[in-house]
Each structure stands twice: as C-alpha cells, then as structure tokens.
Amino acid sequence: MADEETAPEQGELAITRTGDKLRLAREAAGLSLADVATRTRITQRHLDAIEKSDFSELPGRTYVTGFARAYARAVDLPETEIAASIRRELEEDQYGARPVYEAYEPTDPARLPTARLTWTLVIIALLLVSAYGVWRFLSVEPDEALIAAQNQAAEDSEAPATQAATATAPAKTGASVAANAPVVLTGLSEVWIGFDDAKGKTENWRTLDPGETYEVPAAYIEQFTLRTSIPQALKVTVGGRDVGPIGPADTLVKGISLKPADLVARAGGGTAATAPAATPAPKTAR
Numbered sequence: 001m002a003d004e005e006t007a008p009e010q011g012e013l014a015i016t017r018t019g020d021k022l023r024l025a026r027e028a029a030g031l032s033l034a035d036v037a038t039r040t041r042i043t044q045r046h047l048d049a050i051e052k053s054d055f056s057e058l059p060g061r062t063y064v065t066g067f068a069r070a071y072a073r074a075v076d077l078p079e080t081e082i083a084a085s086i087r088r089e090l091e092e093d094q095y096g097a098r099p100v101y102e103a104y105e106p107t108d109p110a111r112l113p114t115a116r117l118t119w120t121l122v123i124i125a126l127l128l129v130s131a132y133g134v135w136r137f138l139s140v141e142p143d144e145a146l147i148a149a150q151n152q153a154a155e156d157s158e159a160p161a162t163q164a165a166t167a168t169a170p171a172k173t174g175a176s177v178a179a180n181a182p183v184v185l186t187g188l189s190e191v192w193i194g195f196d197d198a199k200g201k202t203e204n205w206r207t208l209d210p211g212e213t214y215e216v217p218a219a220y221i222e223q224f225t226l227r228t229s230i231p232q233a234l235k236v237t238v239g240g241r242d243v244g245p246i247g248p249a250d251t252l253v254k255g256i257s258l259k260p261a262d263l264v265a266r267a268g269g270g271t272a273a274t275a276p277a278a279t280p281a282p283k284t285a286r
Contacts, residue, residue, distance in 0.1 A: 018068065018085040019053040025075040040070040047071060053089060059135075061090055181239035181260040183216040185226075191233035195224035196254060202227065208234070216258055227254035236263060243267040 026036055033051075037044045049057035050068055058064045065083050072082035185193060187208030194205035203224065208214060228234050231247035243263045247253030257263070 017053045018082055018089060019051040021085075022068070022071050022075060022077065022082070023051040025077050029075055031075065036071060036074050039074040040067075042067050042070060055090060064090060177238060177241075177260045177264045179260060180218070183221060183258055183260060183263065184213055184237045185216065186213045186235040186237070187211065187233060188235055189230075189233040191228060191230045193234065194227045194254075195220055196227055197224060200254070221258040221260075224258065225254065226256035226258055227252070238263045238267075241267065 026033070033044050033047055036042075036047055040047070046058055046063075046067055049055070050064070050071060055064050058067065065086050068086040069079040069083050072079040185208065187210055189210050190207065192205065192207050193214075194202040197203050204220070206214070226246070228246070229252045230249075231245055231251060231253055232249040234246065236243045236246060238260045241264065243266050246256050246266065
C-alpha cells in the first residue's frame with residue numbers, strides 16, 4: 001500500500017527539467033512547436049532542444065537563456081523564473097560533465113602530449129575560431145543577397161508605363177514647404193532602406209532599428225530616390241510633418257522622391273508625381 005501511495009508523487013517529481021515545464025505549458029495552451037516558433041522567431045530545432053534540455057544543440061550559454069525567456073513569454077510562464085532555472089541547469093551540466101581531477105606531473109615524459117596531438121589541437125582551435133568568425137559575420141552583416149534579389153525583382157517587373165510615369169513633372173500642391181526642410185526617416189520596426197541614383201542603381205543603403213531616426217543628408221535629397229521593402233515599417237516626416245505611408249504594406253517600392261515638396265504632395269494626395277514602383281517583396285526565412 002505504501003508503494004502504491006507514493007507512486008504518483010514520484011511521477012510528479014520526475015518532471016524537474018525546465019524544458020518539461022515549457023513543453024507542458026505549450027501543450028496546455030494548445031500550441032504546436034511551430035506556433036511557438038512563429039511567436040518567438042526561434043527555429044523549431046532550437047525550441048525542441050530546449051524542451052529536451054539538450055543545450056549542446058544551442059549556439060551558447062547566452063542564447064540558451066535568451067531562447068528560454070522568449071519561450072516562457074510565448075506560453076505565459078514567468079520568464080524570470082524560467083531563466084533562473086535554465087541557468088541552474090547549465091551550471092549543473094557544466095560541472096557535472098567535468099572529469100575527476102587527476103594529478104599531472106609535467107616532468108614525467110610519458111605524460112607529456114605528443115607533437116602530433118599538439119598540432120591536432122592547434123588545428124581544431126583554428127577551425128573553431130574561423131567557424132565562429134563566419135557565423136558572426138553572417139549574423140551581424142545585412143543580407144546583401146536579399147537586397148540584390150529585391151532590386152532585381154523590381155527591375156524585372158517594372159512596366160514601361162511605370163518607368164514613363166516616374167519622369168513626370170513634380171506634383172502641384174497647395175501646401176507650402178521650405179526647400180531645405182529636414183527629411184527624417186524613422187523605423188517603426190526593423191526596416192531596410194536604400195538610396196537609388198538616377199539610373200535606379202542602389203548606391204547607399206542601411207537598416208533602421210525600431211525607434212531609430214535618420215535625417216537624410218541634403219546631397220541625398222538632390223541625388224537619390226528612396227526604396228524600401230516594408231513601407232509600413234517606415235515613417236517619413238518633412239519639417240516634422242508626417243507624410244503618411246509611402247506604399248502598400250509588404251511591397252517593394254522605389255523611386256520615392258526625397259524632395260520636401262514632393263513628399264508633402266504625397267501627404268496631400270499628390271502621389272502621382274513620384275509614381276514609385278511597387279512589387280511584392282520577396283519573402284525569406286530569417
């Protein structure tokens with residue numbers, strides 16, 4: 001009888017890993033792993049590794065804690081507690097996996113590492129450093145392949161009539177605006193912007209973080225036009241005046257005149273003056 005009564009407690013105590021808590025909360029909320037991946041923008045492979053407490057599959061200690069906190073938010077668990085539990089498990093895994101200390105006598109030739117072993121370790125270390133450098137470059141630098149694909153998509157899909165429309169005269173507007181009024185771009189979310197020359201070639205580009213502002217230089221206003229692939233994520237103001245959306249959502253637009261008068265004309269309904277090209281932006285996996 002005593003064994004039967006204690007059996008349920010042992011079953012409950014078996015669930016002690018943080019990954020089990022996250023998985024049970026996800027299942028209780030009726031979410032799939034793909035749903036959590038969509039909410040957190042973390043790959044399913046990494047989420048699965050967290051549920052299994054298999055931290056060796058993740059890039060590093062900082063990422064383990066950050067991914068676990070994001071997972072906790074997605075399933076309405078206290079992220080601070082989850083992060084603390086994850087850190088404890090990392091410490092346990094780190095110290096539990098250490099080999100038992102064994103005395104080392106450096107003067108004993110039989111215990112000294114051979115030259116081949118030394119060179120092997122050096123080569124492995126160099127490969128790891130190179131791999132880390134490549135990973136950092138790919139994770140920090142903007143995706144130039146995506147930019148090139150967006151530019152090519154706009155060029156291929158642009159009709160001759162659209163090209164002719166871009167050469168029309170500036171729109172007439174009743175609103176007065178100073179020719180040197182500051183043009184400021186603000187990222188509402190992370191957004192890529194490019195500046196095209198007279199031939200439509202993107203000469204300069206940058207990425208704005210959420211809340212970051214960028215005042216367009218006077219030389220850019222005269223020489224370039226604006227393009228972006230997420231118009232709804234970009235706020236454009238002229239002398240502090242919001243000119244409104246510069247194109248349909250999730251659409252690659254280009255040929256947006258940066259001249260203050262043209263931008264104010266857009267706010268007043270004179271969008272025909274700039275006639276930016278609009279094509280669906282290619283979707284890529286992050």
